[in-house]
Amino acid sequence: xxxxxxxxxxxxxxxxxxxxxxxxxxxxxxxxxxxxxxxxxxxxxxxxxxxxxxxxxxxxxxxxxxxxxxxxxxxxxxxxxxxxxxxxxxxxxxxxxxxxxxxxxxxxxxxxxxxxxxxxxxxxxxxxxxxxxxxxxxxxxxxxxxxxxxxxxxxxxxxxxxxxxxxxxxxxxxxxxxxxxxxxxxxxxxxxxxxxxxxxxxxxxxxxxxxxxxxxxxxxxxxxxxxxxxxxxxxxxxxxxxxxxxxxxxxxxxxxxxxxxxxxxxxxxxxxxxxxxxxxxxxxxxxxxxxxxxxxxxxxxxxxxxxxxxxxxxxxxxxxxxxxxxxxx
Numbered sequence: 427x428x429x430x431x432x433x434x435x436x437x438x439x440x441x442x443x444x445x446x447x448x449x450x451x452x453x454x455x456x457x458x459x460x461x462x463x464x465x466x467x468x469x470x471x472x473x474x475x476x477x478x479x480x481x482x483x484x485x486x487x488x489x490x491x492x493x494x495x496x497x498x499x500x501x502x503x504x505x506x507x508x509x510x511x512x513x514x515x516x517x518x519x520x521x522x523x524x525x526x527x528x529x530x531x532x533x534x535x536x537x538x539x540x541x542x543x544x545x546x547x548x549x550x551x552x553x554x555x556x557x558x559x560x561x562x563x564x565x566x567x568x569x570x571x572x573x574x575x576x577x578x579x580x581x582x583x584x585x586x587x588x589x590x591x592x593x594x595x596x597x598x599x600x601x602x603x604x605x606x607x608x609x610x611x612x613x614x615x616x617x618x619x620x621x622x623x624x625x626x627x628x629x630x631x632x633x634x635x636x637x638x639x640x641x642x643x644x645x646x647x648x649x650x651x652x653x654x655x656x657x658x659x660x661x662x663x664x665x666x667x668x669x670x671x672x673x674x675x676x677x678x679x680x681x682x683x684x685x686x687x688x689x690x691x692x693x694x695x696x697x698x699x700x701x702x703x704x705x706x707x708x709x710x711x712x713x714x715x716x717x718x719x720x721x722x723x724x725x726x727x728x729x730x731x732x733x734x735x736x737x738x739x740x741x742x743x744x745x746x747x748x749x750x751x752x753x754x755x
Contacts, residue, residue: 427449427450427451427483427484427652428450428451428453428480428481428482428483428484428524429446429450429451429452429453429482429483429484429485429486429652430453430454430455430482430484430485430486431443431452431453431454431455431485431486431488432454432455432456432485432486432487432488432489432511432515433455433456433487433488433489433490434452434454434455434456434462434465434468434488435454435456435458435460435462435468436488436489437605437607437609437610437611437641438488438531438605438641438644439454439488440462441607441641441644441645442486442488442645442648443462443463443464443465444464445645445646445648445649446645446648446649446652447464447465450652451466452464452465452466453465453466453467453468453469453480453482454467454468454469455468455469455470455471455473455474455489455515456468456469456470456471456489457470457471458470459473466480467480471511471514474514474515474518475518481522481524482522482524482525483524483525483526483527484525484526484527484528484529484652485515485519485525485527485528485529486529486531486648487511487512487515487516487528487529487530487531488531489507489511489515490507490508490511490512490531490562491503491504491507491508491558491561501557504557504558504560504561505557505560505561505564507561508558508561508562508564508565509561509562509564509565509568512530512565512568512569513565513568516528516530516568516569516572517572519595520572520592520595525595526594526595526596527595527596527597527598527651527652528569528595528596528597528598529598529600529648529651529652530565530566530569530597530598530599530600531600531602532562532563532565532566532599532600532601533558533559533562533601533602533603534546534601534602534603534662534664534722534724535554535555535556535558535559535562536552536554536559536560536562536563536566536601537550537552537553537554537563537601537662538550538552538553538554539553539554539555539556539559540720540722541720541721541722541723541724544723545637545668545723545724545725546662546722546723546724546725547662547725547727547728548582548584548601548659548660548661548662548728549582549584550582551581551582552566552582552583566583566599566660567583569597569599570583570585570599572592573585573589573590573591573592573595573597573658574586574589574590574591574597574658575591576589577589582660583660584659584660585658585659585660586657586658586659587657587658589658590658596656596657596658597658598651598656598658598659598661599659599660599661600647600648600661600663601660601661601662601663601724602639602644602662602663602664603636603637603638603639603662603663603664603722603724604636604637604638604639605638605639605640605641605644606638606639606640606641606745606746606749607640607641607642607745607748607749607752608641608748608749608751608752609752610641610749613714613717613718614674614746614749614750615753616709616714617671617674617675617678617718618678618750618753621675621678621679621682621684622682624687626687626688626689627671627672627675627686627687627688627689628689628691628696629671629691629696629718629719630672630688630689630690630691631690631691631692631693631696632671632693632696632718632719633670633672634670634671634719634720634721634722635668635669635670635721635723636668636669636670636671636720636721636722636723637664637665637668637722637723637724637726637742638664638665638668638669638742638745638746639663639664639665640665640738640740640742640744640745640746641745642739642740642745643663643665643738643739643740643745644663646738646739646740647663647729647733650733651733654733654734656732656733657732659728659732661728661729661732662724662725662726662728662729663724663726663729664724664725664726665726665738665740665741665742665745666726666737666738666741666742667741667742667743668723668742669742669743669746671718671719672688674746675688677743677746677747677750678746678750680747681747681750681751681754682750682754696715697712697715700712700714700715726738
């Protein structure tokens, strides 16, 4: 299978290349086009309409503007990248006679900024907050309008192959929660840095639970979508188990061979410090505080049912241990 991966040099793209390149020919599409191990050739976006572009069987669209937890990015950047590039690559995909599958990496933040109830499922009315989630849902809606326009009249925008107006093609909107894996940077790296310095974790009073997505599970799911008769549709993606931040701190300490030091300081005090951090552009700001303390549990039942599996291959705790140990290395 000839697979085109946009944003191929990113964290998820690099892991997908390693996972898929043994049985497939991988082509890349990125802002810059240096050679990459496991990729036949990486093209720039300017090459997309070239008559010499290879015939593609499937497209995995990863390229996008990541969520800026420091809240410094201008809103128009999100829409230019997350929405604009998606529109361009999806229009191109529709013109390719051999391309049968299109996988778009959106985010659970396009569905909901906060989870009401026990967990988030695909049966939710999209209510994104902020330009990151809003730009992603706009990209989702563009895809659905072209592929299955009737679905936009439904509250949840869910669709399947029976809704398609484009014969011979299948489309998947993937909404992963926080992705982690060896070498990944982000909030996990921030937590790791706090523990490594011996600083006690001060947010122990917040008893929350949240879902993570192991990059190993993510690669497994994408491989399944490419090779199994999975129906088109919107799919949420997460590990089977949800962990609290306190449990996550314990996992980090275990990976480092340290004892966990968790302080349960008053919630009001810590929220005030986060506000101050927002004014001073410090690592702990209101947005990051929300990510670290909110309940955000995502159901992966739909994608497991579509793949015909009962459990994801990587347990959340094992994947997180691998991630933290990679920081140590």
